[in-house]
Amino acid sequence: MKLATFEIPTSAGPLRRIGAAMDGRLIDLAAAYAAHLDRADPGCDAQRLAGLLFPPDMALFLGSGILGRHAAHEAIEAAAVTGEAFGARTSYAAHEVRLLAPLARPRVMRDFLTFEGHMKQASRALGRGDQIPALWYEVPAYYKGDPDTVVGPDAIVPVPQYCEKFDFELELGMVIGRRGKNIPKSEAEGYIAGYTIWNDFSARDQQTREGPLGMGPSKAKDFDAGNAVGPYLVTSDEIDVRQLRMIARVNGEVWTDATSAGRQFSFADLIAHVSQAETIYPGELWGSGTVTGGSGLELGRWLHPGDVVELEIEGIGTLRNRVGP
Structure with a gap:
């Protein structure tokens, strides 16, 4: 469905x-x-x-x-x-x-970073070099977002007044469908309700400022309408997410043409990790992290008021949003 x-x-x-x-x-x-x-x-x-x-x-x-x-x-x-x-x-x-948004207000939002290519390219662009810590290959780290910043298809996403380098991020979103705790990887896929598209808008200049503090993103990610989700939630029985084509267009121009293949951690890995000593609940939204090449940061290009951003994932649809002033 x-x-x-x-x-x-x-x-x-x-x-x-x-x-x-x-x-x-x-x-x-x-x-x-x-x-x-x-x-x-x-x-x-x-x-x-x-x-x-x-x-x-x-x-x-x-x-x-x-x-x-x-x-x-x-x-x-x-x-x-x-x-x-x-x-x-x-x-x-x-x-x-x-x-x-199919989940108008997710219960919890967890955003991971599972694509090695994006990790390398984004780190280099943010001035951190392209050496990935060995721990990244072992621990599926994530940050939590603000559920009240979620908007749906065709919503206008204003640029925060403190941002001059505004960016999109093309991510595969997964939604939890069952309550559970200490879930083994072998059973984890049974806890997935389905998949959607997640555009994690980012204030990159603010992210560069905040990074050295070591607390993860704050105002680089937290602003009204900063998380666009949709257009649909496709149930897990109807889609295989191992190798989906993922495309980003800005004003009709293709900026990204990638695939969901090659993630360091599967969603089953993420569920097994997060559910250790913690109950997960239906309605949580989890992001794969940005697909390789799936952001303006990696291309040295930024969004501006009036731009129309379209994120398309095979089998799910197209999520379209306009950047506002």
Whole structure:
């Protein structure tokens, strides 16, 4: 499934829903599942039950596990034969809705650095040389981001007032789908809900200033709208992320054409590492780190107000955002 979070217009204002993208339409999973329940068990409290399984929060839905995924498939089948239930439409054309980040507010954000090529090139560009510490090959280190800075497709991303070297970062995002702790690598893939695109915007001049402090990025990464995510969350049963084509375009010009292959650590490695003595939860967003060549930093090129950044990953879609003043 391609899961989505979107807004529909109503007389009372925009209404947030979670859904599935099918054949150019967005299926409202709550409305469609209510239609399914009304057919399967006439007279039951279909709307209330559907609302419990499909709240307007992707992280909460993912917490329903196998039950929720099974219900989503039943909702998709119902939407194919029922256009309306209890006065609500079961699907919408893409132009009728506003796509949000599939995880409008991730529970936790962890961003790793798993591509050796980016590690070398970025370190050199930031004036740290291209010698990678031996420990990097052993420990999948990460930093945590601010979930309140997440925006979705077509959102405007303003340049922070203290930044003159504004940058994008093309990353493969993974979303946790099950709660767990001390998870062995052999079982880790069962905890993955799916994958999305993550554009980790960065203030590179601020990053250069902060780096010597040894505390990791702070205002280089933390600013409103600094993390664009989307357009969809593709469930793990429908995509193999070992070798996906990853492309970045700025104003239509290709800046990056890379692949997800060659990561130092797999997502299973990351789950096994992070879950040591720590419980992980559905709705966490984890980044692969920037793909090799997947940033302006590595090219010596920067973003400017008005630029349109498009990140595309094979099998997921295209995440488009405009840089604002």
